Amino acid sequence: MTPSDVNTVSNSLAAQGYLPDDGISTAVFLAMTLQRPLLLEGEAGVGKTELAKALASMTGGELIRLQCYEGIDVSQAVYDWDYSRQLLHLRATEATGESTSMSSDDLEAQLYGERFMVKRALLRAISPVEGPPPVLLIDEVDRADDEFEAYLLEVLSDFQITVPEIGVFRAERPPLVVLTSNRTRDVHDALKRRCLYHWVEHPGFEREVEIVKLRVPGVDDGLARQVAAAVEALRDLNLYKPPGVAETIDWAAALGKLGATKLDDELVTNTLGTVLKYREDHQRVDQHGVAAVVKQAFEKGLMHG
Template sequence: MTDAARALPESIDATVDLLAEADYVSDRSMATVAYLSMKMGRPIFLEGEAGVGKTEISKVLSQTLGLPLVRLQCYEGLDTASAVYEWNYARQMLEIRLAEAAGETDREKLAKGIFTEEFLIRRPLMQALEGEPGRAPVLLIDELDRTDEPFEAYLLEVLSDFQITIPEIGTVKAAEPPIVVITSNRTREIHDALKRRCLYHWVGYPTAERELEILRRKAPGAPERLTREIVGFIQELRNADLFKLPGVAETIDWTRALTELDVVALDADTVNNTLGVILKYQDDIAKMQGSEASRIIQQVRAEAAAAAG
């Protein structure tokens, strides 16, 4: 991407509009945190269930602001070699052999010569700190709760001073701090020391009105009646005692799937046959199939009729 970056929004309302440009239907509290993060240069720490739009916010900011997106996908055992930098050992060995073949025998000189920036492999965190002049990227640290606590502790320097220390070279500091979005599905608690460096926001399930607007933007080809019935069904489903409640991502997938099947309104057979799109555990599917699905459909239609009347 070579286009110039767009100016950051100057108000919360401008942030709402910015997000809406990429069809991200934000509530005002989310837009407020995003605005303050960009204004204050502080990372956003987003917690919430899977599929509620935590990761999407970083993609939207990258798209609408015209900034590169650097993504660090976290996992158990993630270390600095995968997240920050590592030395290109194969190239270093080749350089040593070439120097020795040319008659170089000074070991200290050889060692200094191979620990320079040209032998450095930059991983996501270092890429984000170096950035481009005037175009600091959006850095997504996704699912931080999947990493180990030592790596979480390593991030403190990065998030406090936007710098990393490489023993052989020195300190690499960002000329312009990236916009940082950290997400967590809360499979474990993140330490307070890291949270203190961030602006916190819990991303919950959307209201029926907001979810309806999301579907109108993300699945515009769906019939209006079907869209309303899907939102009503999903909203009721989230009140059930399920192992994993459906997120917004599943709502969008289900709407698109039913549209592909040319469905114009929910019926028991269609719901029973497509529950695997919105529920990901067999026990949950078994609990909702049959009479329970029919009951929810009838309830949704009764509420729609009452609202229309």
């Protein structure tokens, strides 16, 4: 699927429950039409991973997710061998006497053939598929180390992977690639040059309200506005971990389950654990005053209502 313009991307993502701003829609349009990987950076919880999920739903391609972490290597990201099946095959050839008529090279070629290969995310993403190409999500690439990032650069440059025992695997049609980074460290310039880049901000107030209303069906309109305004107020408190859009949605859903139609001090105090996940941040809100957060939420909710 190659979209005709930016508006088509925007409308298609919205139909999947993801409300993009113009910058995101433009970045996605260019990534799809130029067939370039898209690197999304931004604070945790701003919707980077959700965008990849929405793209998979939008294109109809399979979402293949590679979660990066310190120490990730080829066997976890590209391919590995199914040692238990190889051993069973070896035992079977011995039991039937087949191995006696084979050279060690022939036997090894059997054991290290594609039938005993376990394809991990990167190899699956370039394998031939029926239907639309997959969406390859390389999540939190900033958590991986330099060696893996260098390997990734090679894969994304040519969309091909060499397996010494078998040969070269090449993508007939390249996947749509989305890389995300929470910027715990800087991604290398070489990888950034290979990608289109977009910094994902927290949404503006009105867009966050619309996201809440879309993702929490039946939520009271006034409550959605107050929750979005309260989260905006919390983000201004210099917290250790400012709440993202995911936390805004969780908070609105939790308040809806409690039958709330408006915020008050007690309700905010009792449900703050759905939006803030660190004790230090709870203490910071206590110092600032829950009442002040509620007051700001009411004022902004009414002002924009």
